[in-house]
Amino acid sequence: MSVRHALLALLSEGPKYGLQLRHEFEARTGEVWPLNVGQVYTTLQRLERDGLVESDNAVEEGPQKGFRITADGEEELAAWLRTPPDLSSPPRDELVIKVLVASRLPGVDVHEVVQAHRRYLVQLMQEWTRLKEYAADRDLSFALVVDAELFRLDSLVRWLDAADGRIKRAAVEPVAPARPGLPKIPRKVEVRP
């Protein structure tokens, strides 16, 4: 997550002190992403250099220094919120690579490999679900972050299920080895925003 834009968002609610910004940042992201103090202050300095925030010049650097957002800052924040993050290139997913390798290695039971990963993911999901029930009513941000994590892990489990089925079918009716001229996996997909 962009610390820069998170700080702008907090300042768009009104002027705040450095220390206060750090506490609020942590609270709003459900305390899932801890942030170090240094990061807050360096980011604030850069935002000020770029004219996106202003500070009370009277006070020296430190937790008591107050900041407020500028008109340019507001504009930057609005543009950032509407810009989709770059998801066009498939991530190098270690899980996917492990299953790909297992599916080609002789003497490896790929279904057992898949199951080991599936169990681990479901166990993680059990922990997140317990956390969700324990804290969801109290904190919207936290609940949203936990949901996102559950959906991410769920998509991996679903991919494992699909892979499992595909590999099982391929064992019955083997797929031809890769031929030259087959479409390559796209490195990047272009989509107009």
Place this chain on the structure above:
Amino acid sequence: MTVLELRQTSKTYGAGPTEVPALRHVDLSVDEGELVAVMGPSGSGKSTLLTIAGSLEEPTSGEVLVCGRALSGMSRNERSRLRRRVIGYVFQDFNLLAGLTAVENVSLPVELDGTSIKAARDLGMRALDELGLADRATRFPDELSGGERQRVAIARAVVGDRQLLLADEPSGALDSNNGDAVMRLIRSACQRGVAGVVVTHDAQLASWADRVVFLRDGRIVDQTLPPAGPESLLAPSGNP
């Protein structure tokens, strides 16, 4: 206390060349208050396991015990009494009776069990009320949304004092908010001491369970380990 126990339970459908071994030597026990989820691909035997646990079908071999009593040693009557009093069953396709209203559907098992119509209705209303469906009580199943039908089916499965709740894909095609609501209901039944078994291919639903067992080709091939504390996820290191 162990509420449900399957010992080396197998089920084969058909015979000869058309024989389908749907369940093979399954051992499973579920304690009072415990919620177990069963996951596995389509055709792996999940529904078969549940129908056998619910005494709706007999195993080809092996033994099923409910509250310590072997089903094979019970008379037909005893078994149907068990299905009315002890076991609540949520079917994969809800199975509500189209000619009965929501509250009639819910109170039917209690009524069949000899409770007066009035007392059964009261119990039915209370169960519906707990699921936020009091104002839907007099509607027929085809006048309810999919999510509401599902909740009525769950109300019917928990009405009275059941000890074993068996649910087959209880969220069907519901969205994730409704899926969570359904699992919350099942969880709260378990917190009252009911033993629950939920069959699902949905990992988000399964993650509500205390334990998840994985079926493949009729066998239990794996299960999750007992939970770590919730704090472990918030530790900075993340992955173990």
